[in-house]
Amino acid sequence: MTVRRLHTITFLDSLGTGSYVAISVVYFVQVRGLSTGGVSLVLGLAAAGAALAGLPLGVVSDWLGARPVLVISHVAIGTLFAFLPQIRGPVGLGVVLVTIAVLQASIGPAKSTLLYSYSNPEQRTREQAIQRSIFNIGFAVGAAVSAVVTALAGDAGSVGLIYLNACSYLGCAVVAIALAPRTREPTATATATTDRGPLAVVRDRPFLLLTGLYGALALSECVIVVGVPMWVVTVGAPQYVIPFCLLLNTAAVIVLQTRFSRAADGTGRSRRFLTLGALAFAAGAASLAAVPPHDPSRAQLMILLATAAFTLCELLASAGAWALVLARVGARDQGAYFGTFGMSFSLQAVAGPLLFGWIVVPHGAIGWLVLGVAAVALLPAIGATVTRLGRARTRPQLA
Template identity: 30%
Template sequence: MSSSLPPEVRRLIAATLVNTFGNGVYAAVGALYLTRIAGLSVAHVGVGLTIAGLVGLIVSTPLGVVADRLGPNRAYVVFLLLQAVTMTALTQVRSFPLYVAVAAVTAIADSGQRGAKGALIAGLAPADQRVRTRAILRVTTNIGMGVGMGLAGIVLAVDRREVYVIALLANAATYLVTAALVRWGMPKLPPVPRATGPSGLTALRDRPFLVFVGLDGLLSMHNAMAQIAIPLWVATATDAPTWLISVLLVTNAIAVILLQIRVARGTEHLAGAAQAGRRAGLLLALACAVLAVTDVTSGAVTIALLVLAAIVHVLGEMLQSAGGWGISFELAPAGAQGQYQGAYAMGHQLGDLIAPFVLTVVAVSWGWPGWLLTATIFLLAGAFIPVVVRRARSDSDGLQQVAELPGGGEAGPVTADRAG
């Protein structure tokens, strides 16, 4: 899978596997640790995560500037080490205020490492391999998370405080190992001096790019759709067996592992990336429409439609990811990959904040009208992405590729690459 990539990129893939293995362990045990062992209420955990999400959203772009100024390697290592500290501190949480403080610092570290990692990918991988590298890393993430969540079953089965603490400390250790792989296994990318690099506010002044970030954030609500809305819909609004929830989640994970790299082909260029965003909105809208139909079906028909919706959904999910990677890399000016990757991450953070409300209160609670309204949101968000990208490229004097975007003129060589 990665044989044609530079050795330093393969090292980054190995680091990602280690990191996401630990994240998978925590994803499976974190909520139970906080409520059963640390003594927090479910409401406290929810409020803490919301506050942390807002903090991460606010600092994402400024920390991307830090990555540009320090150099992606150094910044990535610093934020990984900070995550190791906060994960260790989590083992000492016994009160809500302390949990909020730890969660907020964790969000800062997570936002910082996202921007730094994006800049590192942009610097290590050849321009035409950046999106493919992102796709491989997403596959790696799914594998690492899956293995971690699987092994976390042992922790959940034992269900004792000391075992939960060991799991959290094991996750902290994976941050240290990841930092070591980055620190000593990759060439050091030079920092961008303040005097010669773009202003630290460049991304936040780039209005077309920020509009793209918002639209991409709306599309990224597909994460909560798969993990929250569809399971709730299956369990509360259909007559499908609850075991089907696991089937749908496994289908999603397997599809990403098998198809993400293939789906990402052609999105290295703005033409293919913009098309991917539009098609992602269309597919996610179609998945919502299929789910709306299950409000009035029953038996085997409902099961078949739910499986169809899951397949269409994951195709849209993969296209949204690939299109977003391509656009965020291509629209970033030289010397500003860190801050643009940080700004790009804001869209996903925004999507994570609003998705639970939109998808539970509107889609699940309102039934088929709610799903059709959600479908409209996805459809419009995807449809406007090519328009915004044309404007962004025009503003940065890249007029040659504007003509190649959907609806922007005659097909050119980039379109031919996409078709291939």
């Protein structure tokens, strides 16, 4: 029952987030009068704040408890979104949005900690995958709701969707209050690491390397959201291929993530999944490099093939990395470890748009080929990092 409530929180959260993200940029530019440069700056600062807050908020979750952090964060975020339409001036909007992003950085580690505690050890990787699939379902539904509402009600509908997002967060807080306060007893692996201290993660070099490597592979998600649309415009490919790419990615993650995660348990399989993920990333980059500038039919085919490859990378890397993370955390530092690992998502959200907008896309096919070569260059580091993690997972000391 408790795990189902966590899944309910994820669905409500993603439902509101999907409805908000779909209209946020248009709302801030057309309704609030901000420039596109101003919106980019605010979103970049928000992502940077979330990245920096991951570890501290994870430590707070370990100290205060994951359930109180989950309740407080959802109440605070819901309240801020409820007041967002009334805030005037770009500075006030920027402060609120950065604050929301920082608070949102606490939700992932808190939910992961609770899911870790409430799930049987053999089910943890699978439950994390289910969470990811549920998030994608909720996000897709929210985006669809947003499309209908804005088509029918225009700018007024955008404001209503912001209030809907606020209600979704407050609803999450209500469900979080009903979560069982007690967690399972630590497992043998966790017990062996309970003396590490709340900041031991900053000395756990193999885990930090895993976080960085996964952040690099997680750029596959940013490619589909940011890189592919930029490349479509640059090469003059039909723009209707963009939503098809997003639909392909979302549907594949919903259907396949749990199956991939079930097959990723074990150090050897995790290494294989991360290695194949890097190769899939390279294949996707090569496909985008091969997109012809004046051949719409072939361009669509190559872009869809690239999307399939990047989606495969997302599935493989997520399954392999989460299996290693769940085997690494201890009984008293779950929030710190989950918060640190969550920084990989925030960092790619900051670096991705800059990488594709300033470096890769402006250099054309060469830029994509260099990106693919960089992915292949990660292979030795992946092998060494996974080996070190596997060697130390049953020892109390850090590698």
